[in-house]
Amino acid sequence: MDQLALIIGLLLATVAAVGLGDRLRLPYPVLMLLLAVALTFIPGFPDLEIEPELILPIFLPPLLFATAQRSSWAVFRVRWRTLIMLAVALVVITTATVAGAAWLMIPGIGIPAAIALGAMVAPPDPVAVESVASRVHMPRRLTAVLQSEGLFNDAAAIVIFQAAVAAAVGGTKVEADVVLKFVVGAALAVVVGVAMGWVIALAYRLVNSMVARSAITLVVPFAAYILAEEVHASGVIAVVVTALEMQRHSRPQDAAERVTRNAFWDVVELLVTGLAFGLVGLEIRHVIRDEGTAIFGMIGVALVVCVLVFAVRFLWLAVLALGARKRRNLLQPTSLKEVVILTWCGMRGLATLALALALPVTLADGSPFPGRDYLLVIACAVLLATLVMPGLTLPWLMRVLKATGDGSEERDAARLLAKRAQGAAVAALKDHDLMKDLPPEKVELVKARMKRLQAELLDGSLRNESLPEKRQRGRELAIAVQTIALDAARQEVVAARSEPDMDPEVADRVLRQLDLRTMIMPE
Incomplete structure (x- = not known):
């Protein structure tokens, strides 16, 4: 004992x-x-x-x-x-x-x-x-x-x-x-x-x-x-x-x-x-x-x-x-x-x-x-x-x-990797059939501000549906689009982690943020 x-x-x-x-x-x-x-x-x-x-x-x-x-x-x-x-x-x-x-x-x-x-x-x-x-x-x-x-x-x-x-x-x-x-x-x-x-x-x-x-x-x-x-x-x-x-x-x-x-x-x-x-x-x-x-x-x-x-x-x-x-x-x-x-x-x-x-x-x-x-x-x-x-x-x-380091190198590396991840997400959305359901102005919003993707899509945009149906449809599109975007972003970061000039801890930091965003997505 x-x-x-x-x-x-x-x-x-x-x-x-x-x-x-x-x-x-x-x-x-x-x-x-x-x-x-x-x-x-x-x-x-x-x-x-x-x-x-x-x-x-x-x-x-x-x-x-x-x-x-x-x-x-x-x-x-x-x-x-x-x-x-x-x-x-x-x-x-x-x-x-x-x-x-x-x-x-x-x-x-x-x-x-x-x-x-x-x-x-x-x-x-x-x-x-x-x-x-x-x-x-x-x-x-x-x-x-x-x-x-x-x-x-x-x-x-x-x-x-x-x-x-x-x-x-x-x-x-x-x-x-x-x-x-x-x-x-x-x-x-x-x-x-x-x-x-x-x-x-x-x-x-x-x-x-x-x-x-x-x-x-x-x-x-x-x-x-x-x-x-x-x-x-x-x-x-x-x-x-x-x-x-x-x-x-x-x-x-x-x-x-x-x-x-x-x-x-x-x-x-x-x-x-x-x-x-x-x-x-x-x-x-x-x-x-x-x-x-x-x-x-x-x-x-x-x-x-x-x-x-x-x-x-x-x-x-x-x-x-x-x-x-x-x-x-x-x-x-x-x-x-x-x-x-x-x-x-x-x-x-x-x-x-x-x-x-x-x-x-x-x-x-x-x-x-x-x-x-x-x-x-x-x-x-x-x-x-x-x-x-x-x-x-x-x-x-x-x-x-x-x-003593000020962390600027790590922050710069994280920004570059985050930019790569965002680029991969936008590219995946651009080539996906779901993007055809969105009007041009929504596509631009998706590319420019991924963090507000779901809120922007919740406005609804389909003309032939009632207001509740529009909102539900917008919500479903938001989730689907965000899923595609985050999947592509994570794929880019995981691949970047294995590159010789990439600091694994920087990649893990960016990947963790993407993982957390994925976990808080609505079902």
Whole structure:
């Protein structure tokens, strides 16, 4: 009962943290982490007991799925270089740098355990980054870079971590085939994700209940993750591909379903995020409590690792910025200001905690895992340094650097897309037989002011009908014409969402307005 009460309490605390974050303009995941750390100082406060190997399968699939739904295949086709350089190369470089430092500073740790530490602290958390970035009006281009990085970097880190831990437990070296394992695992994960996307499309055809179809999207991420892990593929990549495939199969006519599903996932993402970062806070306090005074002897090494994590990210992004200037690549940082912002947004989160807790206690021969206490303390220090400090100071940093976006680019893109949608609607009406029933002046009104289409048509215009019949006929024509127009507009926006130069979030914003207008139409 204590466990259930604690979970309910953390969920309620999440709602309170969201409200407080809105008032203070601070990210609620950071507030949840700090709140959870503070709560554990209360005497008799219960522990939330979750098996370490279950943390990633419970929390990661829904959070990755929710984030990936806001992207598209076209985005990754355009950003593949940035994706490789940040989600794979930067993870490898950070892992190697931290591993080298840990091997030199921690007595008897061994190279495999040092590599495991590097993999634990290498991947930034996409959920924390997005929550923080949305509060400070970060330019959409930089947010997109962080999202692209965060969706896949866990996959590389997990593969390296698993190989390093296996080598440490077995007393062997980390095999060079880790690269081949990653490539094969990624390929299998893509297959699993595509298959799950097909399952969702099939379920949508067979299940009529809108609520049930939304519930399917909650089950599928877990299924994709577990199935991928069972066939030794990347569960992270499988979940992301599943979300992308679901969006690819999205149909323009599913307006009510999209509105319902989006509202459902907004709630799921908020509560799971709050619960996950509450767990992070609880576990940090546990580590501090378990180590006691011995933790003071580990602070020096932990600080060095924290500095290295920031420094490696800054230097690597600076190299990418120099290359982006020469190639005029706007999908990477292009100035020192952007390098500083993206470095400060390299926030570690759930994956770092889960991997740290997944460290085995003993080796195959029964001896203690080398430096396990050190690794846990360092992982928690990196979590606090990269999540709490940037989360609380990013608004100040954005103001100092004068980098806060005004949203003009997104508004301009939305206007252009809305204009395209209106053009598609007018074109569909022009070619439809229903337009022949309308007088010329009504046709012009339809083209010029789609938002008042129904009210304008309710005036009635057929000469050979009584007044009530005219109104009824006008009403029926209004509904029919508006249906045709909205169908064509949605089709245009759904198609535009898959274009390489289209921001999926802008398209989703316009599509949501069309969906809402469709739902309020009279029957």
